[in-house]
Every structure is written in structure tokens, then in C-alpha cells.
Amino acid sequence: MTTDWEFLAPLLWEAAGQTAYMVVIALLVGGFLGLALGLGLYLTRPGNLLQSKVVFAVLNIAVNVVRPVPFIIFLVALGPLTRAVIGRTIGIEAFTFAMAFMATFVFARLVEQNLVSIDPGVVEAARAMGASPLRIVRTVLVPEALAPLILGYTFLFVGVLDMSAIGGYLGAGGLGDFAIVQGYRQYDWAVTAVVVVIIVLIVQAVQWLGNTLARRALRR
Amino acid sequence: MSPATSAVIRFENAAKVFPGRGRGAQVRAVDGVTLDIREGEIFGVIGQSGAGKSTLVRLINALERTTSGDVVVDGVSLASLSEARLRPVRAGIGMVFQQFNLLSSRTVAGNVAYPLEVAGWPRARREARVAELLEFVGLADKAKVYPSTLSGGQKQRVGIARALATNPRILLADEATSALDPETTRDVLDLLQRVNRELGITVVVITHEMDVVRSVCHRVAVMDRGRVVEVGESYQVFSAPRHDVTRRFVATALRDRPSPDVLARLRRRHAGHIVTVGVDEVAGSSAVLTRTLREHGVDGTVVYGGITEVAERPYGSLTVELVGDPAAVEGAVAALRRVTWVDDHGRADA
Numbered sequence: 001m002t003t004d005w006e007f008l009a010p011l012l013w014e015a016a017g018q019t020a021y022m023v024v025i026a027l028l029v030g031g032f033l034g035l036a037l038g039l040g041l042y043l044t045r046p047g048n049l050l051q052s053k054v055v056f057a058v059l060n061i062a063v064n065v066v067r068p069v070p071f072i073i074f075l076v077a078l079g080p081l082t083r084a085v086i087g088r089t090i091g092i093e094a095f096t097f098a099m100a101f102m103a104t105f106v107f108a109r110l111v112e113q114n115l116v117s118i119d120p121g122v123v124e125a126a127r128a129m130g131a132s133p134l135r136i137v138r139t140v141l142v143p144e145a146l147a148p149l150i151l152g153y154t155f156l157f158v159g160v161l162d163m164s165a166i167g168g169y170l171g172a173g174g175l176g177d178f179a180i181v182q183g184y185r186q187y188d189w190a191v192t193a194v195v196v197v198i199i200v201l202i203v204q205a206v207q208w209l210g211n212t213l214a215r216r217a218l219r220r
Numbered sequence: 221m222s223p224a225t226s227a228v229i230r231f232e233n234a235a236k237v238f239p240g241r242g243r244g245a246q247v248r249a250v251d252g253v254t255l256d257i258r259e260g261e262i263f264g265v266i267g268q269s270g271a272g273k274s275t276l277v278r279l280i281n282a283l284e285r286t287t288s289g290d291v292v293v294d295g296v297s298l299a300s301l302s303e304a305r306l307r308p309v310r311a312g313i314g315m316v317f318q319q320f321n322l323l324s325s326r327t328v329a330g331n332v333a334y335p336l337e338v339a340g341w342p343r344a345r346r347e348a349r350v351a352e353l354l355e356f357v358g359l360a361d362k363a364k365v366y367p368s369t370l371s372g373g374q375k376q377r378v379g380i381a382r383a384l385a386t387n388p389r390i391l392l393a394d395e396a397t398s399a400l401d402p403e404t405t406r407d408v409l410d411l412l413q414r415v416n417r418e419l420g421i422t423v424v425v426i427t428h429e430m431d432v433v434r435s436v437c438h439r440v441a442v443m444d445r446g447r448v449v450e451v452g453e454s455y456q457v458f459s460a461p462r463h464d465v466t467r468r469f470v471a472t473a474l475r476d477r478p479s480p481d482v483l484a485r486l487r488r489r490h491a492g493h494i495v496t497v498g499v500d501e502v503a504g505s506s507a508v509l510t511r512t513l514r515e516h517g518v519d520g521t522v523v524y525g526g527i528t529e530v531a532e533r534p535y536g537s538l539t540v541e542l543v544g545d546p547a548a549v550e551g552a553v554a555a556l557r558r559v560t561w562v563d564d565h566g567r568a569d570a
Contacts, residue, residue, distance in 0.1 A: 125321035128281055129335040129382075130311030132304075139334070143325040219325075219366055 003190050008182055015178035016198075022096045022164045022174060023157070030103025030160065031153060037063070037104060038111025039137060045116075049123070049133045059108075066105040071163050074102060075170060095172035099163050106159055110152035114145045146217040154210030158203055175199060227256035228390060228422050229280055233289035235446075236275050249275040251446030252289065259389075262416050262423045264437030264454065266430070266469065272446040273426045277392050280424065281313045282306045294389065311339055314383030314421075318395035320375040322367040328378050329354070329363040335385045353381040357411060373404035380411055384419070391415060394426045409436050430469060434458070434530045442466045455531040459500035460561060476526035476536045483565055486523055492543040496563040497556055499527050499536045506538060508559060516552035518544035539565075 037059065043049050044056040069077065075098050079089045086094045118141060126140045142149070165176025175195050183192030236250040249272045257263045265273045278284040279291045282298045290299040296309060322331050329350050336346045354360045357377040367375055376396060383391055393412060397405040413436055416423050425437060433440050433454055440458075441451040444465040450457055461467040471477040477496055478486060486494060497509055506522075513520040520540045527536035542549045556562050 119319070119321070121317055121319050121321040122323060124283060125315070125317060126334070126338075128283055128310055128313070128315040129338050129386075130307040130309075131338045132307060135338065139337075140323065144323060146325065217325075 003188055008191065011182065012175075012178060012194075015173055015175050018092060018167065018173040018177075019161070019164050019175045022092065022099055022167060022172065023160050025096050026099035026103045026160045026163070027153075027157060029100035030107050030156065033100075033104040034107025034156070035111055035149075037108035038115065039141070041108060041112040042115040042141070043133065043137070049127075049136065063105050063108055066102065067109060071098075071102060072166055072169065074098065075166075090170045090172075092167070092172040095167050095170040098170075099160060102163060103156060103160050107152065107156045110155065111149065114148040114152055115141055117148070118144050147214040150210055150214040150217055154207055154214075157206050157210075161199065161203065226259045227292075228259040228294060229257040229424070230292040231255040231276075231279070231289070232292065234276075234279055234286045234291050235288045236272075236279060236284055237287040248446045250279065250286075253446075253448050255441060255448055255451060257422065257424060258439075259422055260416070260420055261438045262412070262425060262436050264425045264427060264433040264440040265443060266427055266433050266440055267443035267465075268428060268469075271443040273428075273443045274394055276443065277394055277424060277426045280390070280392060281310045281315060283310075311335065311386055312388050313390045313392060314380075314386075314388040315392040315394065316376065316379040316383050316396045318398045320367070320372075320379045320399075322375060322378055322382075324367055327364050327366055328359060328370070331367065331378055332381045332385055335382060339386050349385060353385060356384070357381045371404070372400050373407055376400065376404075376408050377411065380408070380415065384415065384421070389421060391421050391423045392426075393423060395428070396425070397432060398427070398429065405432075412436060430458075430474065442469065453531075455500075455533055455535070458530050459533070459535045460498070474526065474528060474536065476524075476528070477563075478524050478539050478565075482524065486539070486541075490521070490523055490541040491567075492521075492541040493546075493549045493553075493567050494523070494539065494541050494565040495553055495556070496525070496537050496539045496565065498560040498562070499525075499534065499538060500560065501533045501535075509538065509540065509556070512555050512559075513542070513552055516544070516548045516555065518542050518548050518552045 041056065041059050041063065044052045044059065046053065046056070066074070075095070078098050078101060082089050082094045082097050086097050088094055122144060123136060123140060126136045131139070164174050167174035168177030168180055175198065179192045179195035182188065183195065231253045234250060234253045235248065238247040238249055240247045251272070253276060265276060267273045275284055279286055280293060282301070286299050290297050292298070293309065293313070298306065298309065301309065323334065326334065332350045332353050333346050336349060341349070350363070351360070354363055357380055359374060359377050359381070362370065362374065367378065370378065379396075396412070397408050400408060409432065412423055412425070415421050425432060427433060437454045439452060440454045441448045442457065442463060442465060443449065444463070449463040450461070450466050457466060458470050461470055483494070499506070509520065520542055522538050523541050524539035525537050527534055527538075529535060542552065553562055553564060
């Protein structure tokens with residue numbers, strides 16, 4: 001069996017575009033909201049700058065509830081909320097909404113874990129110099145944890161790319177969908193293999209970028 | 221101690237209670253401390269770890285808030301201030317830490333500039349001030365390097381430069397030399413003395429090292445389990461310790477006093493009555509000791525001890541075996557007690 005690449009190439013191109021759309025939006029939204037939620041977790045932790053047992057418990061439970069749910073089930077469970085926000089439960093927008101939602105909670109935990117490793121003495125020193133909590137977040141917490149945060153964000157990228165693979169489930173398309181529809185279901189192993197190679201190459205490139213940026217951020 | 225009008229920091233029955241884990245597990249880290257720290261002095265707070273001295277110093281810049289009582293800094297009562305209104309107070313008090321607490325993501329110059337940024341200094345003034353400070357602490361050539369490349373002593377100099385950046389009137393040093401080797405400790409202590417003498421800044425030194433108090437502190441408070449058990453001129457406190465904790469401190473720091481082990485060995489070697497007698501500039505020299513023993517017809521042999529200096533004055537103790545008529549020995553001990561402190565270890569067979 002020969003693969004008709006002339007027919008498949010535009011479809012592959014389109015699938016790559018869909019994956020890029022999903023991944024970029026989920027990374028941007030999830031990165032921003034996840035950073036905020038992670039900072040919230042860290043700051044409200046007992047003994048920290050804005051400690052609050054209640055807020056911390058609520059955030060912590062929310063993260064613990066959302067994160068372990070398998071994404072394919074999460075997609076369905078989130079349906080009502082997706083409909084309320086996006087207007088429908090299928091299609092690339094609905095799927096991307098669910099991705100961004102999950103990415104937020106995944107990244108929140110990564111951010112919190114990286115911030116916890118910051119020496120509390122440095123935060124105390126900033127407080128002793130009269131810095132406000134917001135300034136401490138901006139000038140101490142984020143810069144001091146920048147390298148692990150970059151690595152965590154790289155990790156999030158891989159996770160988000162992984163989520164995007166089941167886009168076909170909600171009719172969102174993407175590389176994963178292409179590999180299944182044009183490869184697996186056509187018994188065309190070559191197509192699946194090409195998609196796997198493409199994904200591996202993307203992950204390698206992003207990981208290399210992440211490592212390089214993290215190393216530069218360390219400078220110590 | 222008279223309530224000096226020049227008190228720049230005043231603790232008024234200040235207490236700090238931490239909730240602790242479990243029911244009834246409260247920790248009274250600072251337990252009703254009343255204390256004046258005077259303008260322009262180097263004031264030491266000494267105590268074992270867990271004595272509450274780190275918490276005490278954090279009450280001064282309200283990193284910890286009093287649970288009851290108050291701390292008055294420069295006439296401002298801290299207990300009444302909100303967190304936001306405390307920030308300018310903190311900015312006027314420099315602090316250096318045992319572990320330096322420098323920002324690893326900033327250069328040396330960036331670290332020193334940090335408090336100036338917080339205080340809203342414009343860039344040009346910041347840069348001039350940073351250069352001036354690095355000059356003062358002798359690190360002008362290190363402005364552009366990251367803290368990880370510095371030695372412990374250099375890091376602490378950066379910490380001190382940073383603490384002095386906004387021209388504070390008070391500098392808090394929390395175990396500032398405890399992570400340093402003896403030689404570097406000396407350098408950092410010299411720097412703290414310069415800060416005090418040349419800039420007129422009141423320095424509060426927290427330490428568990430007798431040597432630190434001995435060499436730089438004008439006055440000292442001894443803390444034990446959250447309370448100040450003794451306070452006064454460094455020399456007074458250490459030459460005539462009134463509290464057990466102070467004595468133990470001085471003993472472990474100077475090693476001129478026999479430990480129970482040493483005492484047991486001394487007993488095996490010497491059958492007579494063994495006493496440890498304080499030596500200071502009043503009861504001073506062993507001449508007083510010799511004369512007193514002679515007057516009572518008692519023979520004395522020095523078996524242990526040492527005499528050194530505190531605040532450039534003689535200080536130490538001698539452990540002496542006394543041989544003679546029991547009544548005469550008792551008389552001699554009583555006479556010595558009138559001029560100095562005496563630890564009576566008794567006789568081996570007593």
C-alpha cells in the first residue's frame with residue numbers, strides 16, 4: 001500500500017494548524033491563570049504572606065479535585081460549563097476551553113511547588129525592607145523561581161500537547177486526530193509514524209528551548 | 221535600669237505567643253519583655269537557640285507582631301499600626317541575617333539597590349548610593365557579580381550594605397556572624413563597629429556567641445525561655461553573672477570554669493575543699509585571693525581556671541583547692557564572697 005501524500009499533505013498542514021491553535025491558547029491562558037492560582041496557593045499557605053486557612057483550603061481542594069481526572073472524562077464532565085462559556089460543547093473552541101481549564105490547574109500545582117522551594121529568608125528580607133506583598137511577588141518570588149518556572153512551563157507544554165491529541169473526540173481536529181483518522185483507521189502505519197516523528201521533534205525543540213532559557217535564568 | 225529618655229527602641233511588657241501544634245501547645249517565644257535600647261549603642265541579645273531572641277528582634281521591625289504589650293521605635297508604637305503603615309517603619313530599620321538572604325537572581329549592585337527601589341529612589345540617585353555603599357563595605361569591584369560567586373564574609377558585607385542603603389537609624393543583626401569562620405567573623409564585627417561609630421547607627425546584635433558580645437556590645441540582655449533574665453553593661457553582666465543561664469553561658473564560652481567532668485577529675489586529684497572564685501577588675505587579681513587566704517591561715521592551690529578580657533577589662537575565674545582547718549576555710553570562703561562570686565564545690569568526702 002502506498003500513501004498518497006499529495007492528498008494528505010494539506011490535511012496534515014491543517015491538522016498542525018489546529019494543534020498549534022489549541023496548544024498556544026491553552027498554554028497562554030493556562031500559563032497566566034495557572035501562575036495566578038499557583039501564587040494564590042503559595043501566598044495563602046499557613047505561615048506565608050497572605051496566609052488564610054479558608055482560601056488555601058478552597059484552592060487546594062479545587063486543584064486536587066480537577067487535576068487527577070483523566071482528561072477524556074474531564075472533557076465530558078466540563079460540558080455544562082463549556083456550553084455556558086463557549087456556547088457549544090463540541091468543536092475546537094469548546095475543546096480548547098477544556099484544555100486551558102485543565103492546564104490552569106496543572107500549572108498551578110507546578111508553580112506552587114516551585115515557589116515553596118524558595119528560601120523563606122529571602123522573602124523575609126524583602127519584608128524587612130518594607131516591600132509590599134505584590135512587590136515581593138513581582139521582584140522576589142517570580143525572579144527567584146524563574147528557572148524552575150520555565151522548566152515547569154515546558155513540562156506544561158508537553159502535557160497540553162498530550163491533551164490536544166484527543167481533539168478528534170470533540171471534533172477539534174489536530175495532529176492526534178489526523179494520526180487516528182488518516183493513519184490508524186486506514187491501516188496506514190506510515191502516516192501514524194510520520195505524526196509521531198513530528199510530535200517528538202516538536203517536543204524535543206521546545207524542551208531544548210526551555211532548558212536553554214532556564215539555564216540563562218539561573219546565571220548563578 | 222533607669223528609663224533613659226534617649227531610648228530609641230522600647231519594649232513595654234512585649235509578648236509573642238505562637239499557636240503551636242495541637243491543643244495547649246502554645247509557645248511563649250517572648251514572654252513579657254520590658255527593655256530599653258539606647259540611641260547610638262551596640263546592644264547585644266544573647267541566649268541559647270530557642271530562647272526567643274530571634275523573635276524578640278523581629279518585634280522591632282514588626283516582622284512578628286506582639287501578641288500583647290508594645291514595642292515603641294523612635295516614639296512610634298508598633299502595636300497600633302496596620303501592616304501597610306508598618307512598611308515605612310520597616311524601611312527605616314536595616315536588618316542583616318545569619319544566612320545573608322541575598323536575592324540570587326540579582327547582582328551584588330542589584331541587591332543593594334533593592335531597598336532603594338522599594339523606597340522609590342530615582343535611578344540616578346540609586347546608582348550613586350549603591351556605589352557609595354559598596355565602597356564603604358569594600359566590595360566596589362564586585363558590583364556586577366552574582367552573590368553565588370562570593371564567599372560568606374563577602375555575602376554578609378553585601379547584606380550589610382543593603383541594610384544600610386536607605387540610611388536607617390537602626391541596624392538589626394540576627395546571628396550575622398554565626399555562619400562565618402572566626403577570621404571573617406572578626407571582619408564583619410569590625411564593620412558593624414564602624415557602622416556604629418562612623419554612622420552613629422544603633423545596632424542590635426542577636427547572638428549565641430559570647431565572643432561577639434565580649435568584643436562589640438556596649439550593653440547586653442541575656443534571654444532564657446522568652447524572658448530577659450539579666451541586662452546591663454556587657455562587662456557587668458559577664459563579670460558578675462547573677463543568673464544561672466548567664467553563668468552557664470559564660471562558662472561554656474570561656475571554659476575557665478570546671479565542668480562536672482573536670483570537677484570529678486579534680487576531686488580525684490585533690491582531697492581539699494574546692495571553690496571557683498571570680499576574677500574581675502574589682503575583686504581582680506589573684507592578689508586579693510592570696511591575701512584573703514593568708515589572713516585566714518588557709519593554703520590555696522590553683523587547680524583550674526583562666527583570666528581574659530571583656531570590653532578590655534580583666535575577667536575570668538580561678539578554681540582553687542583550699543587546705544586548712546574547716547572553720548578557717550569557711551571563713552575564707554565567706555570573706556571571698558564579700559568581694560566576688562564564689563562557687564563552692566565542697567570537699568570530696570562531704
